[in-house]
Amino acid sequence: MKVVIVGGGSTYTPELIDGFARLRATLPVEELWLVDPDPVRLELVSGISRRMFARAGHTGRIMTSSSVAEGVTDADVVLLQLRIGGQEARHGDETFPHEVHCIGQETTGPGGFAKALRTVPVVLEIAEIIRQRAKPNAWIIDFTNPVGIVTRALLQEGHRAVGLCNVAIGFQRKFAALMDVGHQDISLDHVGLNHLTWETGVNLRQDGATRDILPELLKNRLDELAADVRMPAGLLELQGAVPSYYLRYFYSHDVVLGEQLVKPSRAAEVTKIENSLLAKYADTSLDTKPAELAERGGAFYSEAAIDLMASLTSNRGDVQVVNVRNDGTLPFLPDDHVIEVPAAITSEKLIVQPVKALPTEMAALIGHVAGYERLALDAAIHGGRDRVLKAMLAHPLVGQYEKAEKLTDTLLAANRNHLEWAK
Template identity: 70%
Template sequence: MKLTVIGGGSTYTPELVDGFARLRDQLPIDELWLVDPDPVRRELVGGVAKRMFAHAGHPGTIHVTDDVVAGVSDADAVMLQLRIGGQNARKGDETWPHEACCIGQETTGPGGFAKALRTVPVVLEYAELIRKHAKPDAWIVDFTNPVGIVTRALLEAGHRAVGLCNVAIGFQRRFAEQYGVAADHVRLDHVGLNHLTWERGVHIRAEDGSERDVIDELVGVQLDEVAESVHMAPALLRLQRAVPSYYLRYFYEHDIVLEEQLHEPTRAEAVMETERALLAKYADESVVTKPVELEQRGGAYYSEAAIDVLSSILSDRGDVQVLNVRNDGTFAFLPDDHVIEVPSRVHASGITPLPVAALEADKAALVAHVAGYERLALEAAVHGGRDRVLHAMLAHPLVGQVDKAEKLTDLLIANNADHLAWAR
């Protein structure tokens, strides 16, 4: 099979390559194409990727190019891991919202909106090249944030696409270690939108095949430890009888997070430093395995999640994974074409969300509010225009005031005009 990674010069890529090398029987790759416009990253990341395959004895061939058409031609699947504007744009996303007393974050709030505006048009351009040059049944697997909005853009344009996030697999691995079982013995009742999810059940399977839900233990006797792991108040987990994704902290503890952000270095600055160290490692020809510094970059279990979905699609396995897919009636209060993040059945012909219990009123209210913003955000990303940006900004639950929305809209456009064709 031929697998292509657009954004292959990312410092994340050796995480993927490590997984491809370790799990070659699960996902047999003949050709891995890494596509990236940055010549330095292509050389350094491509070089370490080739050494990793050779060291692991992987028979596949790695190609590195800036030619998107060559990269996607006859591909069986294409992964997207883009960061339009690089870490400098991310630093902006994490700082300019502070001028309007709002959190700065690269996937949530005004900063996440800016990332969507920069990203969606580029992704749709790449997707058209994939439609034209890849195999007719090729799938697009999107790891590019904000995953929910980007995946819906792809699906609305008629592409075979699915969104991938590592939050659920991270929880699965954490609970597996906590209970001393294999990861595939943990099943999650994972519900919500991308980066707006809760674990409402954590089912541990015993060797005899029986299951027990340990959620009451996690929000009971283990409450303090679990709350600390997601950096939120124990009272919230007990009240909701669920384990929220870390990203919900931006909603439930907004003012606390904002105060922290105003007095701490940005995550972008930390990532820039980590990336400098990683690229130096990648330049060292003695490095033939994934560097330990990569753990600081984030994206834990990214390769396992990617391999799971790709192998399931390509082998028509029919198993269940947590993915970003069309709602199609799963949440009755959302349109069918909205993208949600829930356990889904994976086949080569399509990916179908499994039924879930109705969301509790507080969770449904927040999901509906954010979904409304996401729909307006996609309109702004596809069609442009200040009024569309303002409309979506006002709709975001972390904004919600017209004067604040006006200020944030102007800040967003001023800080991102180079990446917004309609704003130049």
């Protein structure tokens, strides 16, 4: 099997390598290609990756290339983990919205929109190369944010693609630890859009039966659950669900903004972590992932990615949380919208599992953000200031014309070098 990581020079790649090494019985990789335009990062990351494989006794070959076409030729699976503009652009995404008292975040709000505008055209170019050069039945796994918008862009162009996020697997591990059971004994009723999801059920398999333990968790561990997502306990009680951390940007917007205005951006923090990691990777005696990698984010991503690859290539049919076409699952959204829900993973298709009817307040927010996402993708594909302004105005974290105009012009000025139509 040939697996390709586009964006393989990321400092996070050794986390994936660790997963490939530990879980090689689950996913027998013969060739792993790291593709990246940065030769320095590629050399450092591939070096530690090869040493990690050697330490684990993994017989797979790790290859590198700066050419997407070379890397993806005859690939079975291509994983996309891109950051167009690097941490510098991310810093802009996390700070320019502050000018009009909006939160700055790299996957949602005005900052997430900027990332979508930079990213979608590049991803679609890469996907066309994959279509031409990879195996005819190759899968594209998108871990590039904003995952929902990028995955819909891929599906809209007919690519064999699925989006992946680590929020659900993080919750699964959290609930398993709370119950002192194996993570395989926990499944989730996870629903919403990428980075706009709730856990509406936590299903424990025990003694041959399955029961929803969320009500007892909300009763007995409420304060702990609320602290974990950094939102008021009363909100979890009101909704009878556990919102993902990313809903904090909506439900506690002013609190988050106040925190952001007095702290360095996450991009600044990550830049320091990355510099430290790259220095570690340069040490030719290092053959395990450094402890600092845990500070980089993306917990359990390697397990989620490898489970998904294994099921896509071996037709396991197990249920995993992915970003997939709606196709009537949430009746208030168009069929072609991309939602984040549990689906059975086979080699031919993704079979979405039944979803419980959502309370009105959840459906309303999902519908509002979905409307923005559709406008955002239209702007990313076709360009134009008016399209950007319409999408900005539609986002529930903006919603005012004067703010939307200011944010649009600031976004375009900061990202002009990344947007062909705006140069």
